[in-house]
Each structure stands twice: as C-alpha cells, then as structure tokens.
Amino acid sequence: xxxxxxxxxxxxxxxxxxxxxxxxxxxxxxxxxxxxxxxxxxxxxxxxxxxxxxxxxxxxxxxxxxxxxxxxxxxxxxxxxxxxxxxxxxxxxxxxxxxxxxxxxxxxxxxxxxxxxxxxxxxxxxxxxxxxxxxxxxxxxxxxxxxxxxxxxxx
Amino acid sequence: xxxxxxxxxxxxxxxxxxxxxxxxxxxxxxxxxxxxxxxxxxxxxxxxxxxxxxxxxxxxxxxxxxxxxxxxxxxxxxxxxxxxxxxxxxxxxxxxxxxxxxxxxxxxxxxxxxxxxxxxxxxxxxxxxxxxxxxxxxxxxxxxxxxxxxxxxxxxxxxxxxxxxxxxxxxxxxxxxxxxxxxxxxxxxxxxxxxxxxxxxxxxxxxxxxxxxxxxxxxxxxxxxxxxxxxxxxxxxxxxxxxxxxxxxxxxxxxxxxxxxxxxxxxxxxxxxxxxxxxxxxxxxxxxxxxxxxxxxxxxxxxxxxxxxxxxxxxxxxxxxxxxxxxxxxxxxxxxxxxxxxxxxxxxxxxxxxxxxxxxxxxxxxxxxxxxxxxxxxxxxxxxxxxxxxxxxxxxxxxxxxxxxxxxxxxxxxxxxxxxxxxxxxxxxxxxxxxxxxxxxxxxxxxxxxxxxxxxxxxxxxxxxxxxxxxxxxxxxxxxxxxxxxxxxxxxxxxxxxxxxxxxxxxxxxxxxxxxxxxxxxxxxxxxxxxxxxxxxxxxxxxxxxxxxxxxxxxxxxxxxxxxxxxxxxxxxxxxxxxxxxxxxxxxxxxxxxxxxxxxxxxxxxxxxxxxxxxxxxxxxxxxxxxxxxxxxxxxxxxxxxxxxxxxxxxxxxxxxxxxxxxxxxxxxxxxxxxxxxxxxxxxxxxxxxxxxxxxxxxxxxxxxxxxxxxxxxxxxxxxxxxxxxxxxxxxxxxxxxxxxxxxxxxxxxxxxxxxxxxxxxxxxxxxxxxxxxxxxxxxxxxx
Numbered sequence: 001x002x003x004x005x006x007x008x009x010x011x012x013x014x015x016x017x018x019x020x021x022x023x024x025x026x027x028x029x030x031x032x033x034x035x036x037x038x039x040x041x042x043x044x045x046x047x048x049x050x051x052x053x054x055x056x057x058x059x060x061x062x063x064x065x066x067x068x069x070x071x072x073x074x075x076x077x078x079x080x081x082x083x084x085x086x087x088x089x090x091x092x093x094x095x096x097x098x099x100x101x102x103x104x105x106x107x108x109x110x111x112x113x114x115x116x117x118x119x120x121x122x123x124x125x126x127x128x129x130x131x132x133x134x135x136x137x138x139x140x141x142x143x144x145x146x147x148x149x150x151x152x153x154x155x
Numbered sequence: 156x157x158x159x160x161x162x163x164x165x166x167x168x169x170x171x172x173x174x175x176x177x178x179x180x181x182x183x184x185x186x187x188x189x190x191x192x193x194x195x196x197x198x199x200x201x202x203x204x205x206x207x208x209x210x211x212x213x214x215x216x217x218x219x220x221x222x223x224x225x226x227x228x229x230x231x232x233x234x235x236x237x238x239x240x241x242x243x244x245x246x247x248x249x250x251x252x253x254x255x256x257x258x259x260x261x262x263x264x265x266x267x268x269x270x271x272x273x274x275x276x277x278x279x280x281x282x283x284x285x286x287x288x289x290x291x292x293x294x295x296x297x298x299x300x301x302x303x304x305x306x307x308x309x310x311x312x313x314x315x316x317x318x319x320x321x322x323x324x325x326x327x328x329x330x331x332x333x334x335x336x337x338x339x340x341x342x343x344x345x346x347x348x349x350x351x352x353x354x355x356x357x358x359x360x361x362x363x364x365x366x367x368x369x370x371x372x373x374x375x376x377x378x379x380x381x382x383x384x385x386x387x388x389x390x391x392x393x394x395x396x397x398x399x400x401x402x403x404x405x406x407x408x409x410x411x412x413x414x415x416x417x418x419x420x421x422x423x424x425x426x427x428x429x430x431x432x433x434x435x436x437x438x439x440x441x442x443x444x445x446x447x448x449x450x451x452x453x454x455x456x457x458x459x460x461x462x463x464x465x466x467x468x469x470x471x472x473x474x475x476x477x478x479x480x481x482x483x484x485x486x487x488x489x490x491x492x493x494x495x496x497x498x499x500x501x502x503x504x505x506x507x508x509x510x511x512x513x514x515x516x517x518x519x520x521x522x523x524x525x526x527x528x529x530x531x532x533x534x535x536x537x538x539x540x541x542x543x544x545x546x547x548x549x550x551x552x553x554x555x556x557x558x559x560x561x562x563x564x565x566x567x568x569x570x571x572x573x574x575x576x577x578x579x580x581x582x583x584x585x586x587x588x589x590x591x592x593x594x595x596x597x598x599x600x601x602x603x604x605x606x607x608x609x610x611x612x613x614x615x616x617x618x619x620x621x622x623x624x625x626x627x628x629x630x631x632x633x634x635x636x637x638x639x640x641x642x643x644x645x646x647x648x649x650x651x652x653x654x655x656x657x658x659x660x661x662x663x664x665x666x667x668x669x670x671x672x673x674x675x676x677x678x679x680x681x682x683x684x685x686x687x688x689x690x691x692x693x694x695x696x697x698x699x700x701x702x703x704x705x706x707x708x709x710x711x712x713x714x715x716x717x718x719x720x721x722x723x724x725x726x727x728x729x730x731x732x733x734x735x736x737x738x739x740x741x742x743x744x745x746x747x748x749x750x751x752x753x754x755x756x757x758x759x760x761x762x763x764x765x766x767x768x769x770x771x772x773x774x775x776x777x778x779x780x781x782x783x784x785x786x787x788x789x790x791x792x793x794x795x796x797x798x799x800x801x802x803x804x805x806x807x808x809x810x811x812x813x814x815x816x817x818x819x820x821x822x823x824x825x826x827x828x829x830x831x832x833x834x835x836x837x838x839x840x841x842x843x844x845x846x847x848x849x850x851x852x853x854x855x856x857x858x859x860x861x862x863x864x865x866x867x868x869x870x871x872x873x874x875x876x877x878x879x880x881x882x883x884x885x886x887x888x889x890x891x892x893x894x895x896x897x898x899x900x901x902x903x904x905x906x907x908x909x910x911x912x913x914x915x916x917x918x919x920x921x922x923x924x925x926x927x928x929x930x931x932x933x934x935x936x937x938x939x
Contacts, residue, residue: 034190035183037405039355040438044860047355075183088181092173095825098833099659100180101187101356101405122873130869133860135355135406136659137829138836139868 006067008033009077017064024048024059026067027074035075035104039133046132049105049112050074056112058105058131075104078111087111087149096145098136106132110146119150165672166740168888171825172678175663179403186402188359188375189435196361197226199421199434200283202273202290203444204265207301207514207853208312211264211272213293219275222289224282227428230273231260237423239391242479243414245381245632246486252324252510255315257479259389259416259423264297266314266478267516268854269443271416276424280435299514299853303452303475306513314478314512323476323510324485328492330504330565335467337458341540345532347923349450349475349847351863352521354658356405357436358445362421364429370397374418377407378696379656381482381633383688385414390422401686404658408837409520410445411658412698413482417444442858447847448521450475450513451488455495455532457540458503465540465555467503470495470532476510477517484518485510489629490525490617490699493566497533498575498615498791499555504565514853520698522837523898526616531923534612534903538910539919548907549588552613553579560881568617572881573791573817579613581877582793582815591797599915605799608912612794612904618892619704619788635701636783638693639710641670641717643776645763647756649674649681654694655706656686660894661826662702666710668822669888673714674755675741693781700892703822704788708886712780720776721758727769728761729753788883790891792816794835796904800912805931807843807909813875814900819883819891827893828876834897835874840866841898842905846924864924913937 001016008031015030027033027050036059039047048059051073059072078085084092087110097103106129113119113128125146126139134142179185214230241256260271273290277283300306300314306321314321361373370392376382379399387394404411417434425432436444451474458467474488488508495506541548556575563569588609595607620626621635640652651670655662667681674681684690695705718738725743726733729751736743743758745751758776761767765774797811814835821827844864848856857863882889902923909925910918917937922929 028189033183034187035185037187037356038189039357039405040860042438042859042861044865045355045438075181079182084181091181092177095171095174095829097177097180098661098829099354099356099404099406100176100185101354103180104183107181126868126871130867133355133865133867135353135408135837135865136833138832138834138874139871140832140873141829143868143873 002065004065004068006069007071009074019063019065021064022060023062023064023067026064027059033074033076037101037104039101044133045102046109047102047105049108049132051108051112056109075107078107085111086152087114090145090149094141094145094148096137096141102132102134106134106142110149113146114150114153119146122147167668167678168672168822171823172664172668174661175667176661187356187405188361188373188402191361191373191402192433193361193363193431196431196433197276197278197428198280198283199424199432200275200287201271201417202275202287202292204261204268204270204272206265206294206296207268207299208297209265209294210297211261211292212295214273215291216273218291219286219289222286224278225286226276226278228273228275228286228290231262234260234423235262238389240388242416242419243385243388243482244480244484246483247630248326248485248489249324252485253318254480255318259419267514269516270478274420274424276428276432301514301849301851301853303450303473303511303513306511307473314514321512323512326489326508328506328566333503333505335456335458335469335503335505337466338461339540339543340456340458341536341543342454342456343536343539344452344454345535347449347451347528347531349447349515349518350521350841350845351442351447351847352408352410352445353865354406354408354410357438357441358411358415358417359435360418360421361431361433362425363431364422364426368392368396370422371400372397372418372422373400373402375404375411376401377404377411377656377658377698379686379688380654380694380696382414382418386419386422389419398689401656407658408522409448409524409698412520413446439859442863443516443855446481446519447477447516448518448524449528450518451528453528453532455536457536459540459544463544463546463551463554465499465501468496468501469505472508474508474510475513475515475518477513477515479517481517481519483520486631487518487520487525488528491529493564493568494526494615494617495529495533496564496566497530498557498613500557500562502565515849516855522834523895524699526895526899527838527902530612530614530899531903534614535906538907549611552611569786570615570789571786571883571885573615573789574879574881575613575791577879578791578793578815578817581879582795582813585813585875585877586795604803605801606912608798608800608908608910610796610904610907610911612900612907614900615789615791616896616899617787617789618700618895619784620699620701621787622785623783633695634783635695635705636781637695637706637709638779638781639706639713640777640779641710641713643717643759645760647680647759649676650684651681651710652684652691653706653710654691655702656694656696657702658697660697660702661823665703665822665826666707669707669710670714673711674717675739700788700894703890704886704892705782705784707888707890708784709780709782711887712782713778716778716780717776718755720778721755723769723772724758724761725753728767784885786885788891790816790818790893790896792896792900794900794904796908798905798908798912800909800930802934805927805929805934807925807930809839809843809872809905811872811875812839814897815877815879816896817879817881818893818896819881820889821878822890830893831876831897832874834895835901836866836871838898838901839871839905841902841923843924844870
C-alpha cells in the first residue's frame with residue numbers, strides 16, 4: 001500500500017492505495033464519485049475522462065499513485081452553485097446526450113478542448129474528441145454543443 | 156376506441172422540449188448498474204471457454220476456492236440443479252425448429268469462445284477476477300463450425316451433436332403463383348458480417364434475495380418485464396416474488412433485449428449465498444458474451460421487364476444463429492421477411508431463411524434486426540439492376556415505388572401510408588445531384604486520385620412491434636401490446652407509468668409532452684415512471700421502434716380515459732350534462748357559459764377528497780389503458796451518401812450524408828433528429844468500419860475496442876436531415892417508429908456510393924465494411 005495525497009473537485013484526500021489501483025477505481029470506489037463511467041478495458045472509449053492538473057486524461061490509464069499531489073476534476077465537480085457548466089448546459093440544449101453513459105467523459109474532454117483553445121472549428125472539435133466514443137448520437141449534436149460552448153466561452 | 160386528434164394540435168407535441176432526463180446524466184448522478192451496491196454485496200466473475208468448440212473433461216476449482224477473498228466457486232455441473240428450464244427462446248419460428256437446451260453454464264462441451272464454464276464469487280470484483288484465473292478447466296478441443304455456409308456442408312462439425320445437423324430451421328414465405336421470369340434477371344450474393352452492438356455501458360446485474368425468497372434483480376436491460384417472467388421460468392420462482400428493475404441503462408441497440416446467463420446466475424447465487432451478487436461485464440467480455448448481429452449470406456434475385464418494371468423478388472438467406480438460441484435469435488430474419496420488396500410494388504415474392512448453428516457468439520437483435528439485412532441486399536441489387544438495364548438508378552427506384560396507400564404487399568402485409576416520391580424529391584433537392592455529377596465527371600476526366608461517388612437508398616421498414624395476433628401467427632411467444640397508467644396526484648401533478656423501458660430514447664420527455672397536451676397540464680407537471688416491475692406492472696419494454704407507436708398510444712388512451720372521468724366529475728359538480736362541457740388546455744368550460752369552469756386539476760382534487768362525486772364513482776383520478784396496435788408501423792425515406800475514395804490507398808471518406816425520413820407525426824423534432832443521427836451512424840459504421848472477424852478456429856479476432864472499428868467523431872461528417880410527413884392512419888397521434896430507420900437505410904447508401912465512385916474503373920461490388928484494403932483490392936481486381 002502507498003500513501004497518496006490528491007485533491008478531487010477541490011477537496012483534499014489522503015488515501016492508502018494498492019499500487020495496481022487505477023485512478024478511475026480510486027474515484028469510483030474509494031471516493032464514491034461514480035459519475036466517471038467505465039466503458040472499456042483498453043483505454044479506447046474515453047468514458048472515464050477526467051481532468052488531472054487541467055489536462056484531460058483517461059482515468060483508466062492513470063494509476064491512483066500517479067495522481068500523487070495532483071488535482072483532479074470529475075464531472076461531479078463541474079457545476080458550480082447548482083448551475084451547470086457552460087459545456088453541460090450546451091449538451092443539454094443541443095441534445096448532445098441520449099443514454100448518457102459516455103457523457104461525463106465526453107463533457108470533460110470537451111471542457112479541456114475548449115480551455116486549450118482547440119475547439120475553433122468543426123474539424124478541430126472532431127479531431128479533439130477522437131478518443132471519446134459515443135454510440136447514440138453519431139456525434140452530430142455533440143459537435144454542435146461543443147461549438148456553441150466554445151463560442152460562448154470566447155464571447 | 157375512437158381516434159382522437161386533440162393531442163397532436165397541443166402545446167408541446169411537435170416542439171423540441173429540452174430533455175427531462177439530462178440533469179442526472181450530465182452531472183454524474185446517474186444510477187447505472189455499476190454505480191449500485193448493497194450492504195454485503197459479493198462480486199461474480201465468469202470463467203469462460205477459450206475454445207470455440209471443446210469437450211469439458213474436468214473442472215478443478217480447488218485453487219480458486221482457496222484464493223484470497225473468495226466466497227464460493229461453482230462449476231457448471233455443480234449449479235445444474237438450480238435451473239428449472241433453459242434460458243428462454245421466445246420465437247420458435249417453425250414447428251420443427253431445433254431448439255437445443257441453453258443453460259447458464261456449459262457442462263458437457265463449450266460451443267463458442269466465451270461460453271461460461273464456472274463462476275467465482277469474491278469480496279471484490281478484482282479478487283473474483285484474480286481467482287477466476289485459478290479455475291483449471293480441462294478441455295478437449297474439437298473442430299469448429301464458424302462460417303455459416305461451411306456449417307451446412309456434409310461432415311461439418313456439429314455444434315449440437317444430438318441434432319445431427321447444424322440446420323436450425325428453414326422458413327419460407329412465397330406469394331401465390333410465384334414467377335421469377337423476366338426480360339432481365341439479376342442475382343447477386345452478399346455477405347453481411349457479424350456486428351458487435353457495443354452499447355457504451357457494458358451489461359451488468361445486481362441480484363438480492365430476501366429472507367422469504369423475494370427476488371430483486373437490477374439489470375442493464377431493455378426488457379425488465381420480460382426478464383421477470385424469464386427469471387421465473389429459469390429459476391422456478393413465482394413472478395409475484397420477482398421484482399425486475401432497469402435503472403439508468405447506457406444504450407442497448409438490441410444487445411440488452413435479451414435474457415442472459417449472468418442474470419440467472421446472479422439470482423441463483425444470491426439465493427445460495429444469502430448475499431447480494433453483482434456482476435459487471437468487462438468490455439472484452441462483452442465482445443464474446445453479449446449477442447452479435449447480422450452474419451447473413453443472401454442470394455438476391457430481381458426479375459424485371461426491359462422498361463424497368465420489377466416483376467419479382469427472391470431472397471435465399473443463410474442466417475447464423477451462433478451457438479445457442481437467445482431470446483429472439485431465430486426470429487431476427489423474420490423481422491425483415493415481409494419487406495424484401497422494400498418501397499417498391501413487386502408482385503412476385505419469395506423469401507427463404509435457413510437458420511444455422513455455428514460455434515460463434517449467439518446472434519440476436521442488433522439495431523434494425525432483420526431489416527438492415529433486407530434493405531442492404533435490395534438496395535445494392537437495385538443499383539446492379541439499373542446497370543443491367545442501362546437505366547438511371549434513381550429513376551428505376553422511382554418507377555417501381557408504391558404510390559397509393561394503403562398498399563397490400565405481395566408479402567401479405569399492408570403499408571398504411573407514405574409518400575415515397577416526396578421523400579426522394581426532397582432528397583434530390585437537398586443533394587444538388589447535377590453539381591455532384593459534374594464534379595464526379597471532372598474528377599474522372601482528370602483521372603484524379605480521389606474519386607467522388609454518390610449512393611442512394613430508398614427504404615421502408617416495418618417496426619412498432621407489434622400486432623399481437625400477427626405475432627401469434629408467426630409463432631412469437633408473447634404479445635406486442637403495451638400499457639400506460641395516468642395518475643393525477645391530489646394537488647394536480649401527474650404520474651405517468653409506462654410499460655416501455657427507455658435506455659436513451661427520451662421517453663420521460665416525449666411521454667410527458669404527449670400527456671401534458673392530452674391533459675392540458677404543464678410538461679413539468681408530468682413525471683414518467685418506468686423500468687421497475689413493482690411500479691410498472693404491465694409492459695413489453697423497448698425494442699423494435701415500438702415504444703412510441705405502442706406505449707405512446709396506450710398513454711393517449713389512458714389520458715383520454717382520465718379526461719373522460721374528470722368530465723363526469725366536473726359535470727356533476729357544475730350540475731350540467733357532460734356533453735355540455737368543452738375541454739381545452741386543462742379546463743372544462745360549460746358551453747355558452749364561459750364563466751362556468753373547472754380545471755382538470757380541481758377535478759383531480761375533487762376525485763381525491765371524494766366529498767362530492769357522482770353516485771357509484773370510484774374515488775381517485777387514475778386510469779390504465781393497454782393498447783395492441785392494429786398494424787405495424789411503416790416509416791420510410793430516401794437517403795444519399797457522398798464519398799471520396801482515394802484510388803491509390805483505398806481510403807474512403809464520407810463527405811456528405813443527406814437523409815429525408817418520413818416517420819409520421821414528430822413529437823419532439825430534436826429527439827427524433829438525435830435518433831436519426833445515431834441510427835445513420837451505426838449504418839455508416841457497418842458500411843465502412845465495423846466487422847466481427849473470426850479466425851477458422853472460431854476465435855473472435857476483433858475482440859476489443861482496439862480491434863473493432865467503432866467510428867469516432869473524427870471519422871464522420873455532420874449530417875443533413877429533412878423530413879416529409881405521412882401520418883399513420885392507424886394510431887391517434889399519427890406517429891411511426893424512428894429508432895432504427897437510419898441504420899436500415901445507411902449501409903447500402905454508403906456502399907452504393909463507394910461503388911459509384913469506382914464504377915468507371917469496373918468495380919461492381921465491395922464487401923462490407925469497405926476498408927482501405929478491400930477497396931484497394933477491388934480496384935486492383937477490376938484493373939487486372
């Protein structure tokens with residue numbers, strides 16, 4: 001077991017972790033943050049995308065111990081004071097989610113894309129979301145939502 | 156019941172009300188199975204066969220039993236007594252169909268890679284997975300039957316030895332005096348490979364058995380109602396003791412329209428151990444342990460006159476069942492059986508399906524189920540026929556369209572309504588075909604590396620499953636009706652209980668729109684409850700684009716009954732005749748006395764207090780209706796794909812996709828568009844990217860998301876959608892199904908476009924999916 005300190009959605013945590021524990025399992029099972037979903041076991045689907053020190057990562061490819069000293073933001077940490085984050089709001093307005101399983105990862109990936117200024121065109125958004133699979137929407141409305149949120153973020 | 160039209164003209168139906176479902180899903184507060192747990196929960200792992208076909212000669216569980224955190228380990232033989240019947244197959248399509256038993260774990264031999272052999276239950280999922288590695292199974296590997304056609308040959312390895320054959324059934328439908336002679340006869344063979352549904356949420360189940368044997372099963376399922384009675388049959392527990400719950404379910408596409416071994420195992424083990432048992436499918440497990448779709452070989456023949464009038468259609472289809480019959484495996488081809496004439500008026504009709512056992516993952520419903528298989532071969536062969544006739548492929552389609560409705564097809568079913576010309580006209584208008592053709596010619600003249608192709612698919616489909624009498628006539632084991640309850644709470648909010656079980660389809664929003672209009676209340680006043688057999692007692696669940704056209708109509712009828720009862724209450728309280736009341740926007744008004752009014756919410760309160768009700772009236776304002784549709788639902792449309800093919804590398808890019816669909820009345824345009832987007836995408840994926848590949852030993856080569864080509868946003872363009880509207884005359888809303896249309900239409904449009912891009916090089920066909928290698932080879936073969 002290794003002692004790990006990390007901040008999740010602004011709260012500091014001290015955890016005793018097995019070295020093999022994935023960050024996604026730490027979030028889901030140790031901290032009860034089940035908003036981050038697991039859709040595969042090959043780091044393909046992106047459902048488990050979170051922000052680690054501001055960068056989007058697939059939390060199934062990061063070991064919990066690697067997050068030592070880091071700051072993690074999950075889907076639960078996005079809305080503030082009961083108000084949806086602009087990307088969440090855009091997903092709602094543009095019907096960018098159906099079953100909702102890929103949504104937390106997709107939203108986190110989109111937040112990162114916009115924050116890094118990489119959502120300037122449809123092509124850029126599509127390339128930027130390549131690591132996040134959705135089976136319901138055909139991505140059409142996801143792209144619309146990210147475009148809208150990106151524009152709102154610039155204005 | 157009389158057909159009402161009030162709901163259609165309402166405040167909400169026809170508008171894009173934002174989804175009521177989104178809040179929890181967007182903020183990480185969804186109740187997917189993986190997020191649920193109960194005190195004392197133990198975790199199930201299934202030991203699966205690495206062989207497609209092998210005799211089990213021994214199972215040693217000693218090491219696993221001794222491993223850390225292990226609660227119990229059982230071989231298939233040790234649980235054999237727990238099963239009162241086989242996992243159910245509800246569709247024995249012929250009288251003499253062969254239906255081998257299918258128990259949750261194999262005991263004699265394994266019949267596909269992934270077949271369960273033993274189970275491990277441990278204190279955590281990781282410990283269960285670790286211990287599963289320690290179960291030692293002795294296998295005697297056997298030759299496998301993998302390819303559908305090879306499995307039918309004499310001497311092929313038998314999937315089920317005692318059947319003496321791999322042929323499961325032969326089903327045949329033919330019009331009287333069938334005649335397939337013609338001036339031009341075109342026959343083509345197509346193979347549609349296995350597809351792996353890949354709902355992004357894998358399957359999962361949590362089962363709890365209480366002290367008096369009451370069972371609660373939470374499952375990532377499309378079919379909680381069917382699951383309840385299936386569990387009753389398999390485990391011998393009365394239905395009244397079983398509560399099945401579908402919590403938030405992360406997509407299904409048919410793959411969760413099934414009753415699976417792990418569901419029965421979880422319940423049986425929870426009963427044995429006295430602790431809740433949870434199983435969460437791993438993705439690589441999902442590839443072998445959850446049903447596949449397609450895997451059909453089809454020989455399709457069109458006969459036509461010289462002027463392009465199609466006179467006959469004949470399809471001979473060999474359909475993989477996989478190793479066992481799951482819930483509706485044998486019936487999947489039949490879901491397309493009546494529409495091999497598509498939107499065309501073809502007088503001679505013959506369809507033959509041969510179901511074939513193979514040592515592969517069982518097949519069953521995958522989005523479209525039977526109809527994409529039909530539409531693909533039809534629309535591909537339509538282009539081939541146009542070639543043979545030297546006719547324009549759009550004009551050939553148009554010439555053969557059914558143009559008067561209702562229309563009884565040669566297959567025997569009746570198309571209720573449509574305007575196939577209108578959809579095609581609109582498509583051509585949006586497409587600007589002349590400009591595309593000019594660009595194509597320019598590139599051909601320049602011998603450009605990147606060639607342009609345009610492909611069409613005009614389709615119709617039968618969905619909205621289904622009229623119960625027809626289901627009975629084709630040997631489906633249950634009915635096709637559904638139910639709804641509309642319940643006013645004392646202070647005027649509405650609970651709406653539906654027998655449908657959404658998993659992404661937005662019933663909470665759509666149903667609320669319909670109910671709010673019918674009752675004249677605010678859409679936010681309506682709460683939609685579903686997916687729990689303790690709440691929704693009656694239902695047939697969600698599949699086959701049936702929810703709106705069956706469950707939605709049950710809802711309209713239940714709402715009508717509520718309004719009728721409220722009318723009696725209001726008439727009594729206002730001391731007028733019920734006939735003298737007008738009901739609009741939630742308020743009853745006495746005709747000619749606009750100041751004498753009472754709202755339906757006031758009637759609901761009066762019904763609750765019961766202080767002053769008509770003599771003999773039961774208190775409360777709540778009504779249930781069941782609805783059995785008189786016909787299937789017949790959406791239709793015209794789709795076109797534009798592709799760019801790199802003739803040096805074979806790489807194909809979809810550059811435009813234009814779809815004009817006619818799904819009758821649209822309740823929520825944004826939601827309907829979303830269904831079409833998703834459907835189209837799965838059809839495009841079929842055409843360009845996805846294929847379940849087995850090697851000759853029956854190993855699934857494409858066994859994870861890294862090797863199976865689910866398209867990402869980067870692989871696809873935005874879509875151009877439009878609609879025409881031919882309301883269904885068979886239901887009061889005029890609605891038709893929409894969930895599967897895109898998948899049915901898209902694959903042939905895309906492949907037709909790929910072939911069109913290369914036709915000047917002599918390419919006549921490209922096997923799906925049109926990977927760069929296949930396209931490149933097709934070009935090279937045509938050149939040589």
